[in-house]
Amino acid sequence: MRKLKNKELNRLNLSEFKRKKKVPITIVLDNVRSAHNVGSVFRTSDAFLIEQIILCGICPIPPKKEIQKTALGSTESVNWVYSPKTMDCIKELINQNYEIISLEQTNQSISLKDYRPQKNSKIALIFGNEVNGVNQECLEFSHSIVEIPQYGTKHSLNISVSVGIVLWEITNKLTI
Numbered sequence: 001m002r003k004l005k006n007k008e009l010n011r012l013n014l015s016e017f018k019r020k021k022k023v024p025i026t027i028v029l030d031n032v033r034s035a036h037n038v039g040s041v042f043r044t045s046d047a048f049l050i051e052q053i054i055l056c057g058i059c060p061i062p063p064k065k066e067i068q069k070t071a072l073g074s075t076e077s078v079n080w081v082y083s084p085k086t087m088d089c090i091k092e093l094i095n096q097n098y099e100i101i102s103l104e105q106t107n108q109s110i111s112l113k114d115y116r117p118q119k120n121s122k123i124a125l126i127f128g129n130e131v132n133g134v135n136q137e138c139l140e141f142s143h144s145i146v147e148i149p150q151y152g153t154k155h156s157l158n159i160s161v162s163v164g165i166v167l168w169e170i171t172n173k174l175t176i
């Protein structure tokens with residue numbers, strides 16, 4: 001066994017990435033405050049070929065040194081926009097027929113393992129602030145609220161870890 005060299009990984013160049021058909025998922029970051037978290041979301045979004053990221057409210061936006069440190073150039077590959085208000089963004093996504101899915105722990109959450117995305121639908125995944133989570137008004141406009149099952153004492157994951165888990169699970173379900 002040997003590790004693969006970078007040239008053996010068949011990575012897309014930037015123009016190939018831009019032309020490639022994307023997974024119909026939009027990530028909405030609702031007032032995520034950490035530039036490192038935002039950069040990690042960009043990097044993970046590139047890995048999963050997601051459609052776009054929408055940065056809302058107090059989210060730091062590229063170019064920013066702290067974002068670039070974790071994004072590793074993916075702010076150039078992944079489409080992104082900024083929206084001052086998360087609810088304006090969600091209402092626009094609803095008008096564009098997106099299924100709005102918030103990631104949060106509520107009394108009506110369903111487990112990520114039980115969530116079944118509709119084939120051929122456009123999905124908007126809402127991830128919230130590191131301390132306060134997804135805004136309550138955003139939850140009320142969500143078609144579903146999904147949570148990642150957790151079994152330890154903390155019952156919270158860093159947003160960048162959550163994005164990776166959720167994208168892995170949903171993209172697998174969409175492609176099966």
